[in-house]
Amino acid sequence: MSVTIKDVAKLANVAPSTVSRVISNSPRISEKTKRKVRKVMDELNYHPNLNARSLANSSTKSIGVVLSPTVNTSFQNPFFAEVIRGITSYINQKDYSLYFITGKNEEEIAQLVNKTVKGGRVDGIILLYSKENDPIIQYLNSHNYPFVLVGKPYSHLEEITYIDNDNYSASREVTNYLLSLGHKNIAFVGGEKNLLVTKERLRGYEDALKLNGLRIIDEFSIFTSFTREGGMNAVEQLLSINHEPTAIVVTDDILALGVISALKNKGFSVPEDISVVSFNNALIAELASPPLTSVDINIYQLGYEAAKNIIYKVEEPDGSEKSIIVPYKLIIRDTCSINNVRKLIES
Amino acid sequence: MSVTIKDVAKLANVAPSTVSRVISNSPRISEKTKRKVRKVMDELNYHPNLNARSLANSSTKSIGVVLSPTVNTSFQNPFFAEVIRGITSYINQKDYSLYFITGKNEEEIAQLVNKTVKGGRVDGIILLYSKENDPIIQYLNSHNYPFVLVGKPYSHLEEITYIDNDNYSASREVTNYLLSLGHKNIAFVGGEKNLLVTKERLRGYEDALKLNGLRIIDEFSIFTSFTREGGMNAVEQLLSINHEPTAIVVTDDILALGVISALKNKGFSVPEDISVVSFNNALIAELASPPLTSVDINIYQLGYEAAKNIIYKVEEPDGSEKSIIVPYKLIIRDTCSINNVRKLIES
DNA sequence: CTGAAAGCGCTAACAT
DNA sequence: ATGTTAGCGCTTTCAG
Numbered sequence: 001m002s003v004t005i006k007d008v009a010k011l012a013n014v015a016p017s018t019v020s021r022v023i024s025n026s027p028r029i030s031e032k033t034k035r036k037v038r039k040v041m042d043e044l045n046y047h048p049n050l051n052a053r054s055l056a057n058s059s060t061k062s063i064g065v066v067l068s069p070t071v072n073t074s075f076q077n078p079f080f081a082e083v084i085r086g087i088t089s090y091i092n093q094k095d096y097s098l099y100f101i102t103g104k105n106e107e108e109i110a111q112l113v114n115k116t117v118k119g120g121r122v123d124g125i126i127l128l129y130s131k132e133n134d135p136i137i138q139y140l141n142s143h144n145y146p147f148v149l150v151g152k153p154y155s156h157l158e159e160i161t162y163i164d165n166d167n168y169s170a171s172r173e174v175t176n177y178l179l180s181l182g183h184k185n186i187a188f189v190g191g192e193k194n195l196l197v198t199k200e201r202l203r204g205y206e207d208a209l210k211l212n213g214l215r216i217i218d219e220f221s222i223f224t225s226f227t228r229e230g231g232m233n234a235v236e237q238l239l240s241i242n243h244e245p246t247a248i249v250v251t252d253d254i255l256a257l258g259v260i261s262a263l264k265n266k267g268f269s270v271p272e273d274i275s276v277v278s279f280n281n282a283l284i285a286e287l288a289s290p291p292l293t294s295v296d297i298n299i300y301q302l303g304y305e306a307a308k309n310i311i312y313k314v315e316e317p318d319g320s321e322k323s324i325i326v327p328y329k330l331i332i333r334d335t336c337s338i339n340n341v342r343k344l345i346e347s
Numbered sequence: 348m349s350v351t352i353k354d355v356a357k358l359a360n361v362a363p364s365t366v367s368r369v370i371s372n373s374p375r376i377s378e379k380t381k382r383k384v385r386k387v388m389d390e391l392n393y394h395p396n397l398n399a400r401s402l403a404n405s406s407t408k409s410i411g412v413v414l415s416p417t418v419n420t421s422f423q424n425p426f427f428a429e430v431i432r433g434i435t436s437y438i439n440q441k442d443y444s445l446y447f448i449t450g451k452n453e454e455e456i457a458q459l460v461n462k463t464v465k466g467g468r469v470d471g472i473i474l475l476y477s478k479e480n481d482p483i484i485q486y487l488n489s490h491n492y493p494f495v496l497v498g499k500p501y502s503h504l505e506e507i508t509y510i511d512n513d514n515y516s517a518s519r520e521v522t523n524y525l526l527s528l529g530h531k532n533i534a535f536v537g538g539e540k541n542l543l544v545t546k547e548r549l550r551g552y553e554d555a556l557k558l559n560g561l562r563i564i565d566e567f568s569i570f571t572s573f574t575r576e577g578g579m580n581a582v583e584q585l586l587s588i589n590h591e592p593t594a595i596v597v598t599d600d601i602l603a604l605g606v607i608s609a610l611k612n613k614g615f616s617v618p619e620d621i622s623v624v625s626f627n628n629a630l631i632a633e634l635a636s637p638p639l640t641s642v643d644i645n646i647y648q649l650g651y652e653a654a655k656n657i658i659y660k661v662e663e664p665d666g667s668e669k670s671i672i673v674p675y676k677l678i679i680r681d682t683c684s685i686n687n688v689r690k691l692i693e694s
Numbered sequence: 695c696t697g698a699a700a701g702c703g704c705t706a707a708c709a710t
Numbered sequence: 711a712t713g714t715t716a717g718c719g720c721t722t723t724c725a726g
Contacts, residue, residue, distance in 0.1 A: 002465065004719055015697045020721055028695060047465030051407065052719035054398040055702050081428050088449055092459070097468070099409075100445035102435055112439070118349065118394030120703095121444070228634060257634050264636075284631055287575060287604050289611075351703055362713045367705055377711060399703035402718050467719095 003044045012040040023048055054120065063091060063310055064122040066113060066136065067102035068129035079280060079299055083128060083150060086303025094311050101125075110136055117145055124310040126150065130162070132194045146313045150306050152196045161313065162323045163306045165297045167197055170328045171204025171249065174277045174295060177330060178247040179212055182339035183275060186220070187245035189234040189259060191252060193223040201251050201279070220245060224255070231258020239266060246339050247275040253285045256292055260335070271337035281331050290334035297328045350391045359387040370395055401467065410438060410657055411469040413460060413483065414449035415476035426627060426646055430475060430497060433650025441658050448472075457483055464492055471657040473497065477509070479541040493660045495668075497653050499543045508660065509670045510653045512644045514544055517675045518551025518596065521624045521642060524677060525594040526559055529686035530622060533567070534592035536581040536606055538599060540570040548598050548626070567592060571602070578605020586613060593686050594622040600632045603639055607682070618684040628678050637681035644675045 005023075009016045014033060021029045022037040040046075054060045065087060067080065084098075091098055099122050103109040113136055116122055125140060130151030140147045141159060149162040178186050188205045190198040206216050219241045224230035231250065235258075238245060250256040256278035260270050268274050270290065278285065281296035305324050313321050352370075356363040361380060368376045369384040387393075401407045412434060414427065431445075438445055446469050450456040460483055463469055472487060477498030487494045488506060496509040525533050535552045537545040553563050566588045571577035578597065582605075585592060597603040603625035607617050615621050617637065625632065628643035652671050660668050 002467070002719095005721095006719080016719090017698080017721075018696060020719095021696085024721085030695060033696085045461075045465070047462055049402070049719050050466035050468050051398045051401040052702090053721080055396070055402050055704090056719080056721040058702075060398065084447075088447065092450055092455070097463070098447035100431075100435065100447060103439055108439070115394055116444070118392070119397035120349070121397050254630075254634070261634075261636065283601075284634065287601070287608075287631065288634075289608070289636055349703095352705095353703080363703090364705075364714080365712060368712085371705085375711060380711080396703050399718090400705080402720090403703075403705040405718075 002049070003046050004049070005046075008037065008040050008044060008046050011044070012037045058120060060121060060123050061095065062097040062099055062122050063087075063307070063314075064099040064101050064113075064116055064125045066109065066125060066127050066129075067100070068131075079282060080128065082282070082299040083303035083306070086300040086305075087126065087307045089300075090304050090307035090311070094307075096307075096311060106135070110139070113139065117143070124148075124314045126306050126310055130154065130196050132196070146310060146317070148306050148310045148313065150302055152200065154196055160323075161309055161321050163302055163309060164323070164325060165302070165328045166325050167200035168204040168207075170279070170295050170297070170330075171201035172208045173204075174249055174279075174330060175205045175208035176212075178249070178275060178277060178336065179208065179214075181247070181275065181336060183247035184214060184339070185243065185245045185247070187238055187248045188221045189231065189238075189248055189250045189255060190221070190223050191226045191230070191255065198223065198251060201249070205249050217243070219243075226252055226255060228254055228258035228261070231255040231260075232262040235259055235262035235266065245274065247277075247336070250276060250278040253278045253280050253282045253288075253292060253294055256294070256335075257284065257288060260288075271335050272340075275336040275339075277330075277336055285331075285333070293333045293335045294331055295328050296331050298326045301326050349396070350393050351396070352393075355384065355387050355391060355393050358391070359384045405467060407468060407470050408442065409444040409446050409469050410434075410654070410661075411446040411448050411460075411463055411472045413456065413472060413474050413476075414447070415478075426629060427475065429629070429646040430650035430653070433647040433652075434473060434654040436647075437651050437654035437658070441654075443654075443658060453482070457486070460486065464490070471495075471661040473653050473657055477501065477543050479543070493657060493664070495653050495657045495660065497649055499547065501543055507670075508656055508668050510649055510656060511670070511672060512649070512675045513672050514547035515551040515554075517626070517642050517644070517677075518548035518598075519555040520551075521596055521626075521677060522552045522555035523559075525596070525622060525624065525683065526555065526561075528594070528622065528683060530594035531561060531686070532590065532592045532594070534585055534595045535568045536578065536585075536595055536597045536602060537568070537570050538573045538577070538602065545570065545598060548596070552596050564590070566590075573599055573602060575601055575605035575608070578602040578607075579609040580605075582606055582609035582613065592621065594624075594683070597623060597625040600625045600627050600629045600635075600639055600641055603641070603682075604631065604635060607635075618682050619687075622683040622686075624677075624683060632678075632680070640680045640682045641678055642675050643678050645673050648673050 005016045005019045009019045019037055022034050088098055101112050103112055124146040127149045130149055130153060132154045152164045153160040153162055190202055209216055222234040222237050224234045250259050256276055260276055263270055263274055270276055278292050278294045281294040285292040285294040309321055312319055352363045352366045355366045366384055369381050435445055448459050450459055471493040474496045477496055477500055479501045496507060499511045500507040500509055537549055556563055569581040569584050571581045597606050603623055607623055610617055610621055617623055625639050625641045628641040632639040632641040656668055659666055
């Protein structure tokens with residue numbers, strides 16, 4: 001039904017193998033016959049059957065992208081759209097394609113990954129999340145299957161290739177920024193505590209305080225879900241203690257939106273009463289009112305580098321791939337201000 | 348290297364074809380041997396080579412999703428993330444996989460589609476945009492290749508299966524809502540004029556006005572790009588005419604955010620001075636402040652139905668698939684208010 | 695520089 | 711109910 005390599009061969013008066021060699025642009029074919037064959041391919045609008053190709057040389061030229069089980073919430077988060085934009089950009093350029101792998105829960109995803117890997121559907125995998133004790137990472141790692149992680153692995157740091165920001169430093173820098181504005185009572189609102197990003201950013205926040213001779217107050221660190229509601233709940237908790245903060249480090253823009261909205265409801269204005277810094281610098285950070293001061297973590301580049309890395313790994317199995325740290329940048333907008341003097345004196 | 352059907356056959360003491368039949372759960376195999384074979388498959392952790400499978404029965408069990416060339420901007424728009432969530436949900440359930448097709452420009456995408464289709468990488472395609480005179484639609488349609496469109500096709504309405512809202516009615520309803528609040532000077536801000544959504548929503552808006560005996564003022568309809576800046580520019584244009592509106596119908600949430608922000612800059616408050624309704628009800632509509640009154644177009648369901656349709660089409664080529672209209676719902680939040688009397692009298 | 699032929703892993707007649 | 715066998719469309723030795 002479809003036009004095959006044989007049809008081209010016949011019309012061009014060569015053997016199928018010659019056509020195959022022309023497709024892969026083998027140097028052992030004369031320019032003349034290459035031209036001849038290419039002309040016929042054009043005429044017939046021939047395109048190689050990719051399945052046959054993959055079968056014959058066990059390489060699919062496609063990469064699988066695995067999304068976290070909590071697609072429901074996370075997909076709403078612009079982070080994912082942006083990483084994928086970065087990924088496709090590189091992938092297209094290298095003539096690879098993208099497979100999407102996701103599911104309702106961890107189990108379903110694990111099954112799909114197994115099926116996809118064993119089934120030879122893809123040549124490598126990009127993992128878009130990083131979790132404590134993740135079975136999929138363990139699976140891929142133990143099978144020695146090419147994959148890269150966007151985020152930092154929980155263990156086997158040396159064995160696993162990952163693409164990440166220096167979240168510890170970013171968080172320290174952000175906290176120092178608040179300190180430089182005169183804040184002393186700084187709280188921290190992060191996502192789920194078993195996520196590595198959360199841990200790293202918490203560490204940066206705490207070290208910044210310590211190194212400035214400030215005490216760490218346990219009640220000032222709240223961990224919640226990565227949603228607007230999460231942010232609102234965090235504020236409830238923060239305000240239920242007698243000692244209220246004048247600034248908050250929040251690890252995600254949407255979370256920050258929740259925080260700010262809850263603060264408003266409670267009669268606090270941002271940044272006049274309480275300053276807020278967040279992370280990710282998603283589109284909404286810019287669109288929000290007031291626009292959020294947020295750490296731009298270069299999501300696009302995170303994706304781009306992940307794609308670059310996995311393709312390198314696939315094409316050079318013996319290459320020395322190394323993990324990559326993507327730079328971040330604090331974007332100052334309108335949610336932080338100098339701590340007002342009255343409060344400074346009180347504390 | 349990998350475990351194949353032959354390994355399983357040998358260990359289970361049956362012929363390869365028997366194993367193949369067990370995989371496809373053929374009724375012509377006894378329960379006893381099925382159990383025996385399945386046990387061996389489990390032991391060996393066997394998974395069929397999907398490329399070989401696809402080659403042998405020319406069916407890939409995967410669906411391609413084509414994203415608009417303007418991924419840059421559109422992918423930022425939560426619409427796409429949400430459709431894809433709907434699509435994957437159904438697709439996984441039917442044991443299909445998802446291929447991503449996108450590119451820098453129309454040409455690149457067209458090439459990728461051609462390669463993917465001719466290469467037999469997918470069994471069907473979902474198009475996530477609908478444009479006037481789109482070459483890809485024409486290509487797929489003329490090749491009689493199974494595809495569905497999310498959005499309304501520009502022509503060949505009868506031949507093409509599409510999943511869409513009734514944008515005309517939604518827009519009429521929204522405009523009527525503003526009329527019922529006492530507004531008479533209602534403007535319209537839409538995306539690019541050659542998009543069908545824009546046309547349909549414009550038609551609904553105009554008909555609502557006409558049927559209420561109001562005149563249509565040309566300067567009150569602005570067409571711009573689907574971005575925040577687009578919305579801001581639209582306001583510039585609207586306010587440059589002497590006759591200013593008391594309400595605006597905006598065809599997208601992000602666009603609306605731009606409109607509202609520009610209005611604020613000009614000293615108008617929303618909804619006190621000017622009411623705004625928008626479409627799509629993306630997450631940001633809820634997060635914005637003030638939260639947007641917006642038409643929920645059920646983006647998730649749009650994706651879900653698209654997946655359902657394309658798989659049906661692929662599996663029953665002679666089935667009578669029909670286009671589907673997904674219901675919408677006006678979600679009233681805080682950006683519309685009753686037209687204040689002073690202005691009513693003035694006009 | 696090009697051709698002939700075997701084989702990638704699976705399916706689907708056709709046989710029994 | 712199960713085995714035999716011939717492909718699916720391409721790549722890749724091996725010959726020449």
